[in-house]
Amino acid sequence: MITFFKKSSKEENVYLRTMPLVADMHSHILPGIDDGAKTIENSLTLISELIDMGYRKLTATPHIMGDFYKNTPAIIHERLIKVQQAINQKGWNVELKAAAEYYLDEWFMEKLRREEPLLTFGNGYLLFETSYINPPVQLQEAIFLMKAQNYKPVLAHPERYIYFHDNFDKIKEIYNMGVLLQININSLCGYYSLPAQNIAEKLVDNRMVHFAGTDCHSVKHIQSLQMAQSKKYYAKLLTLDLLNHTL
Numbered sequence: 233m234i235t236f237f238k239k240s241s242k243e244e245n246v247y248l249r250t251m252p253l254v255a256d257m258h259s260h261i262l263p264g265i266d267d268g269a270k271t272i273e274n275s276l277t278l279i280s281e282l283i284d285m286g287y288r289k290l291t292a293t294p295h296i297m298g299d300f301y302k303n304t305p306a307i308i309h310e311r312l313i314k315v316q317q318a319i320n321q322k323g324w325n326v327e328l329k330a331a332a333e334y335y336l337d338e339w340f341m342e343k344l345r346r347e348e349p350l351l352t353f354g355n356g357y358l359l360f361e362t363s364y365i366n367p368p369v370q371l372q373e374a375i376f377l378m379k380a381q382n383y384k385p386v387l388a389h390p391e392r393y394i395y396f397h398d399n400f401d402k403i404k405e406i407y408n409m410g411v412l413l414q415i416n417i418n419s420l421c422g423y424y425s426l427p428a429q430n431i432a433e434k435l436v437d438n439r440m441v442h443f444a445g446t447d448c449h450s451v452k453h454i455q456s457l458q459m460a461q462s463k464k465y466y467a468k469l470l471t472l473d474l475l476n477h478t479l
């Protein structure tokens with residue numbers, strides 16, 4: 233744990249405690265099964281960059297999406313093993329696991345209604361995302377079903393959904409329903425958009441962030457992550473009690 237003194241905006245010394253992030257829980261670093269790494273060489277490049285940034289525990293979360301990526305636990309597991317073997321051959325000091333990022337569509341709803349076992353990370357955390365543009369009509373039902381099956385729903389990058397940009401209260405409503413929130417570190421440097429950056433900062437200010445993720449798909453994201461880490465909101469993010477530290 234690192235401790236340091238920092239001047240607040242009121243020029244008072246405030247004692248801040250920060251913990252560096254060693255565990256990431258959102259990335260697309262398994263090869264050839266979504267829009268992330270294409271080859272095993274791509275995977276190894278991204279993993280090596282993440283190790284250089286200080287990460288020692290990585291959870292790959294390939295997309296599972298009815299229209300585009302019909303990934304199954306078996307497909308994901310097979311790619312995980314391949315990458316783990318390559319990491320072992322390199323002798324790298326990193327723990328790699330896999331879960332998934334479920335897109336909230338009928339394909340996902342059917343899995344929930346059938347009570348199909350879903351991929352989780354940590355202590356039953358289930359990462360899901362929604363359309364970027366349209367508020368999902370099945371959101372309430374999905375949250376109910378996830379919780380009823382003892383999953384802990386984690387909404388990926390709430391700051392990126394356009395339908396939240398003018399409706400912070402809606403995010404609060406979801407937060408108050410017990411949905412955990414994960415922001416993308418890259419949002420803090422404006423990588424996606426200015427509104428996404430503003431919402432991410434507001435979530436940090438309101439201490440409404442449970443997880444921080446890289447959502448790393450490519451080297452472009454790595455370059456942006458290096459920039460995001462120099463932002464004052466990244467330092468502020470690290471003062472929160474992030475659940476990354478429990479992974």
Ligand SMILES: [Fe+2]
Pocket residue numbers: 258259260333388447
């Ligand atoms: Fe993602």
